[in-house]
Amino acid sequence: MLDKTEGYSTADGRQIGGVLMEMKNITLRFGGVVAIKDISFDIRQGEIRAIIGPNGAGKSSMLNVISGFYHPQEGEVWFKGYRRGPMKPYEVARLGIARTFQNIALFDGMSVLDNIMTGRLNRMKSGLLSQALWWGAAEREENENREQVEKIIDFLEIQNIRKTPVGRLPYGLKKRVELARALAAEPQILLLDEPMAGMNVEEKEDMSRFILDVNDEFGTTIALIEHDMGVVMDLSDRVVVMDYGRKIGDGNPDEVRRNQDVIDAYLGVAHD
Amino acid sequence: MLYREAGDFKTTYRDDGQTFPIRLDRWGYYVTLAVAFGIIPFVINDYWASAVFVPFLIYAIAALGLNILTGYAGQVSLGTGGFMAVGAYAVYKLMTAFPDISIVIHILLAGGITAMVGVLFGLPSLRIKGFYLAVATLAAQFFLVWLFNKVPWFYNYSASGQITAPERTILGQAVTGPASTASAKYLICLVFVFALAWIARNLTRGTLGRKWMAIRDMDIAAEIIGVNPLTAKLSAFAVSSFFIGIAGALLFAVYLGAAEVGEAFGINKSFLVLFMVIIGGLGSIFGSFAGAAFMVMMPVFLKNVLVGSLGWPTDLAAHIELMIVGALIVMFLIVEPHGLARLWSLTKEKLRLWPFPH
Amino acid sequence: MDQFFFAAEVLANGLMTGVMYALVALGFVLIFKASGVFNYAQGVLALFAALTLVGIQQGQIPFAHLINAAFGTSLHHFGWTVPAVLAIALTAGVMVALAFLIEKLVLQHLVGQEPIILFMATIGLAYFLEGLGDVMWGADIKTLDVGLPQGISDSIEGATAEWFGYGFFIDRLDIWATVIAALLVAALVAFAQYTKQGRAMRAVADDHQAALSVGISLRFIWVMVWSIAGFVALVAGIMWGTKSGVQFSLSLIALKALPVLMLGGFTSIPGAIVGGLIIGVGEKLFEFFIGPMVGGATENWFAYVLALIFLVFRPQGLFGERIIERV
Numbered sequence: 001m002l003d004k005t006e007g008y009s010t011a012d013g014r015q016i017g018g019v020l021m022e023m024k025n026i027t028l029r030f031g032g033v034v035a036i037k038d039i040s041f042d043i044r045q046g047e048i049r050a051i052i053g054p055n056g057a058g059k060s061s062m063l064n065v066i067s068g069f070y071h072p073q074e075g076e077v078w079f080k081g082y083r084r085g086p087m088k089p090y091e092v093a094r095l096g097i098a099r100t101f102q103n104i105a106l107f108d109g110m111s112v113l114d115n116i117m118t119g120r121l122n123r124m125k126s127g128l129l130s131q132a133l134w135w136g137a138a139e140r141e142e143n144e145n146r147e148q149v150e151k152i153i154d155f156l157e158i159q160n161i162r163k164t165p166v167g168r169l170p171y172g173l174k175k176r177v178e179l180a181r182a183l184a185a186e187p188q189i190l191l192l193d194e195p196m197a198g199m200n201v202e203e204k205e206d207m208s209r210f211i212l213d214v215n216d217e218f219g220t221t222i223a224l225i226e227h228d229m230g231v232v233m234d235l236s237d238r239v240v241v242m243d244y245g246r247k248i249g250d251g252n253p254d255e256v257r258r259n260q261d262v263i264d265a266y267l268g269v270a271h272d
Numbered sequence: 273m274l275y276r277e278a279g280d281f282k283t284t285y286r287d288d289g290q291t292f293p294i295r296l297d298r299w300g301y302y303v304t305l306a307v308a309f310g311i312i313p314f315v316i317n318d319y320w321a322s323a324v325f326v327p328f329l330i331y332a333i334a335a336l337g338l339n340i341l342t343g344y345a346g347q348v349s350l351g352t353g354g355f356m357a358v359g360a361y362a363v364y365k366l367m368t369a370f371p372d373i374s375i376v377i378h379i380l381l382a383g384g385i386t387a388m389v390g391v392l393f394g395l396p397s398l399r400i401k402g403f404y405l406a407v408a409t410l411a412a413q414f415f416l417v418w419l420f421n422k423v424p425w426f427y428n429y430s431a432s433g434q435i436t437a438p439e440r441t442i443l444g445q446a447v448t449g450p451a452s453t454a455s456a457k458y459l460i461c462l463v464f465v466f467a468l469a470w471i472a473r474n475l476t477r478g479t480l481g482r483k484w485m486a487i488r489d490m491d492i493a494a495e496i497i498g499v500n501p502l503t504a505k506l507s508a509f510a511v512s513s514f515f516i517g518i519a520g521a522l523l524f525a526v527y528l529g530a531a532e533v534g535e536a537f538g539i540n541k542s543f544l545v546l547f548m549v550i551i552g553g554l555g556s557i558f559g560s561f562a563g564a565a566f567m568v569m570m571p572v573f574l575k576n577v578l579v580g581s582l583g584w585p586t587d588l589a590a591h592i593e594l595m596i597v598g599a600l601i602v603m604f605l606i607v608e609p610h611g612l613a614r615l616w617s618l619t620k621e622k623l624r625l626w627p628f629p630h
Numbered sequence: 631m632d633q634f635f636f637a638a639e640v641l642a643n644g645l646m647t648g649v650m651y652a653l654v655a656l657g658f659v660l661i662f663k664a665s666g667v668f669n670y671a672q673g674v675l676a677l678f679a680a681l682t683l684v685g686i687q688q689g690q691i692p693f694a695h696l697i698n699a700a701f702g703t704s705l706h707h708f709g710w711t712v713p714a715v716l717a718i719a720l721t722a723g724v725m726v727a728l729a730f731l732i733e734k735l736v737l738q739h740l741v742g743q744e745p746i747i748l749f750m751a752t753i754g755l756a757y758f759l760e761g762l763g764d765v766m767w768g769a770d771i772k773t774l775d776v777g778l779p780q781g782i783s784d785s786i787e788g789a790t791a792e793w794f795g796y797g798f799f800i801d802r803l804d805i806w807a808t809v810i811a812a813l814l815v816a817a818l819v820a821f822a823q824y825t826k827q828g829r830a831m832r833a834v835a836d837d838h839q840a841a842l843s844v845g846i847s848l849r850f851i852w853v854m855v856w857s858i859a860g861f862v863a864l865v866a867g868i869m870w871g872t873k874s875g876v877q878f879s880l881s882l883i884a885l886k887a888l889p890v891l892m893l894g895g896f897t898s899i900p901g902a903i904v905g906g907l908i909i910g911v912g913e914k915l916f917e918f919f920i921g922p923m924v925g926g927a928t929e930n931w932f933a934y935v936l937a938l939i940f941l942v943f944r945p946q947g948l949f950g951e952r953i954i955e956r957v
Contacts, residue, residue: 094498471842
C-alpha cells in the first residue's frame with residue numbers, strides 16, 4: 001500500500017509526489033445500466049497513470065467523471081485535498097484539468113494557431129472594451145500568450161502548419177494539435193482519451209515520445225485511457241485495469257501483467 | 273511580384289497578427305478608405321446616396337451584426353428585423369424625448385437598448401440549439417413587431433401609427449429629416465460603419481472571438497476546455513444586437529425618415545440580412561460587406577435592366593428579382609457554402625502563386 | 631353563461647384551425663424525417679399549389695405576363711375552364727414534377743451538407759417558388775372555388791340554439807376542412823406505418839447509410855416524400871385559399887406550423903397532430919381572453935412564445951427523444 005503523502009520512485013529514477021486527485025467509491029449509472037461500479041484509485045503528482053480495459057469496460061465513462069462531464073451518483077472526487085462538488089465542465093477546466101478526446105474535438109473552422117490559443121482562454125482576462133478597441137490589456141495579453149503557444153508549437157514540431165485550418169489536416173496531426181491545445185492550458189492534470197487510437201506504428205511511436213517528453217519537460221501529471229496494452233505498459237508508471245465497470249487490477253505495469261484477473265479479462269477465460 | 277508575402281518577414285507577433293498581413297492588401301485598404309472619406313462625399317448625389325451607398329452602409333452594419341452571431345458564434349437568428357425595429361423605435365423615443373442631446377449618443381444608446389433586448393431573447397439559446405433556436409428567434413421577430421404596432425407609447429400616439437424622424441444636426445449639418453443632404457447622410461453612416469467594422473474585427477480576432485468560434489465549431493468541447501457557454505452565447509447576442517440596433521436606428525432616422533414597423537422591419541428584413549451573410553460568407557468581416565453590397569446593388573441593377581432598358585412592368589421585375597435571389601441563394605449554397613469571401617480568398621491564393629502554380 | 635358558450639365556440643374553432651396547422655406541420659415532419667431537411671418552403675408550396683390550381687381551373691396561360699412583356703403580345707387566358715376534379719389532379723401532377731425537379735436540381739447537390747445549410751437552401755427555394763408562382767400566374771388576389779360548401783352552418787346554429795339557447799357560428803368550410811385534414815392525417819400515418827414505401831421511408835429517417843445498404847433508393851424516397859409534401863401543400867392550399875383567397879399571405883401558414891413543430895418535436899407525427907391542436911386552441915383562447923386587454927392580434931406571436939417557453943423546459947419537444955450528449 002502506498003503512502004498518501006509520500007511519493008515513490010519509478011524504475012527510471014523519477015520521483016513521484018503525493019496524491020493529486022483521488023476517486024473514492026465512484027458509481028455511475030445511466031438509467032438502469034451501471035457503467036462504473038464502486039471504483040477507487042488515486043493519481044499522484046508527476047506520474048503517468050493509465051486506465052486500461054477491454055471495450056465497454058467503462059474507461060471513457062471514468063475519464064468523463066474525472067473531467068467533470070458526468071456526475072457520478074455515488075462516491076467522491078477529491079482534487080488537491082478538496083472534495084470536488086458537482087461542477088460545470090468549464091469550471092473543472094478552470095481548476096486545471098485539460099483533456100483530449102478519442103474522436104478529436106478540435107474546432108474545424110479555426111486555424112491551428114487559434115485552436116491552440118483557445119487552450120489559454122482562461123488565462124486571458126482583458127475586458128470587452130479593451131478587446132473591442134484592441135488597446136492595452138487585450139493586445140498585450142494576446143502577444144504574451146502567443147509566445148507561450150509558440151513554445152508548445154515548437155515542442156510538438158508543428159510550426160509549418162500554424163496557419164492551416166484544422167479541418168484540412170490529416171488524422172495524426174490533428175491528434176497532435178489537440179494535445180497542443182490541452183498543453184497550452186498548462187494543466188495540473190492532462191487527460192488523454194485513447195491518444196493512440198487509429199494510429200499506425202510510426203505515429204504511435206511519435207505520440208508516445210511526445211507524452212513522455214511532456215511529462216519529463218513540464219512535469220505534467222498525465223492520466224490516459226487506452227486499450228493497446230503494449231503501449232500503455234511501456235509508458236505508464238501505474239495502471240488501473242477495468243472490466244465490466246469494476247476495477248480488477250491496480251499497480252505498476254509488472255504487477256498488473258502478473259494479475260490473474262487481468263490476464264483472464266484480456267485473454268478470455270473459460271466460464272464454467 | 274504583385275501579390276507576395278515572400279520577403280515580407282514578420283519579426284514580432286504583433287506584426288504577424290495584423291489585419292492585412294500582405295502589403296498589397298494594406299494599400300488596397302488605405303486607398304478604399306481615402307476614396308470613401310476623401311472623394312465620394314464630394315461627388316455623391318441623391319440618387320446614388322439613396323439607391324446604393326446609404327443602404328449599403330447601413331445593411332453592412334446589420335450584416336456584420338448578424339455575422340457575429342451566426343457566422344462566428346454559430347447561433348442562427350431569424351429575428352434581425354425585430355431587433356432592427358428595437359433600434360429604430362429606441363432612437364425615435366430618445367430623439368423625441370431628449371431633443372438637445374446629440375443624435376450620435378442616441379444612436380449608440382439605441383444600440384445598447386437593442387443589446388439588452390437581444391440578450392433577453394438570446395436566453396433560450398442556452399437550452400436549445402440549431403433549428404429550434406432559429407425558430408425560437410422568430411418569436412422575437414413576431415412579438416417585437418406586434419409590440420411596436422400595438423402599444424401607442426412607442427410611436428408617440430401618432431395618428432398614422434408611423435414614426436417620423438425629426439431634424440437633427442451634427443456640426444451644423446442636418447443628418448436626419450427632409451433637409452439632410454446626400455453627403456451628410458452618407459458620411460454619418462460611413463463613420464459608423466468604419467468604427468463598427470474595426471470593433472468587429474478586433475472582437476473576432478481576440479479572446480472573445482475564439483470563444484464564439486469554439487462554441488460554433490463544437491460546443492461540448494468548448495465547454496470542456498473552459499468556455500462558459502452562458503457568457504459566450506449571451507455576449508454574442510449582445511454584441512450582435514448592438515450592431516443590428518444601430519443599423520435599425522440609422523435605417524429609420526437617416527435613410528427612411530419615416531417608418532411603419534410591419535413594413536420596414538418585417539420578417540423579410542430578417543431574411544434579407546441573413547442572405548447577405550450567407551452570400552457574403554459566414555464568419556467573415558469582408559463577407560458582410562460583400563454580401564450587403566451584392567444584395568443592395570442587385571435589385572438596382574435588375575430594375576435598371578428590366579424596367580429601364582427592356583421596359584417591363586415593375587411588378588413583373590420584382591417577381592423575377594425574387595426568383596433570381598432565391599436561385600442565387602440555392603446556387604451559392606451548392607457551389608460555395610462559404611460565400612463571396614471564400615471566392616475572394618481563393619482568387620487571392622491563386623494570385624499569390626501566379627504565374628507558377630506548382 | 632354566455633361567456634362560457636363564447637369560449638366553447640372559440641374552442642371549437644380553435645380545434646378546427648389546429649387540425650389545419652397539424653396538416654401543414656405534417657408536411658414538414660415527413661420531409662424532415664426522411665431527408666433531414668427542414669423545409670421552410672412548405673408554406674410557399676401551398677401557395678404555389680393553390681395558384682396553379684386556380685390557373686389551371688380558369689384556363690390561364692402560364693407566364694402570360696412575361697411573354698407579353700417580352701414580345702409585346704397581350705395573352706391572358708386560353709378561353710376554357712377545367713372542371714375542379716381534373717384541375718386538382720393536374721395540379722397534383724405539377725407538384726410531383728416539382729418534387730422531382732427539387733430533388734434533381736437542389737437536394738442532390740446538397741447531400742451531406744450541414745442541416746442549417748439545407749435549411750437556408752429551402753429559404754432560397756421559397757423565394758424562388760414565390761417569384762415563380764407570381765410570374766407564372768400573376769400576383770393578383772384570386773378566388774378559389776372547387777365546390778366546397780361555405781358559409782355559416784344553419785343546421786348547427788339551429789340545433790345549438792335549441793339545446794343551449796345559444797347558436798354556435800361554425801363555418802361549413804371549416805367542418806369540411808377538418809374532416810378532410812383528419813382523413814389525410816390518418817391516411818399519412820397509415821401509409822408511413824403499414825406500407826412498404828412507408829417502412830422504407832422510416833428506415834431512411836433512422837439512418838441514411840443503413841437504409842442504402844439494404845437496397846433502399848434514397849432518391850426515390852426523397853422524390854416520394856417531397857411529392858407527398860407537395861400533395862399536403864395542395865390540400866392545405868385549397869382549404870386556406872377557399873377561405874381567404876389565394877394571395878401571398880397564404881404562404882405564411884408555414885410560419886404558423888413552425889411553433890407547432892417546436893412543440894411537438896420535429897420528427898414526431900403524433901407530435902405534429904397534438905402540437906397543432908394545442909396551438910390552434912391556445913391561440914384562439916388567448917386572443918379571446920387576453921387579446922382585448924393588450925390590443926388584439928396576439929395570434930401573430932402567441933404560438934411562438936408558447937413554444938419558446940415550453941422548449942426552455944423541455945428542449946426536445948413533447949414527443950421528441952431525449953438527447954444524451956457524448957464526447
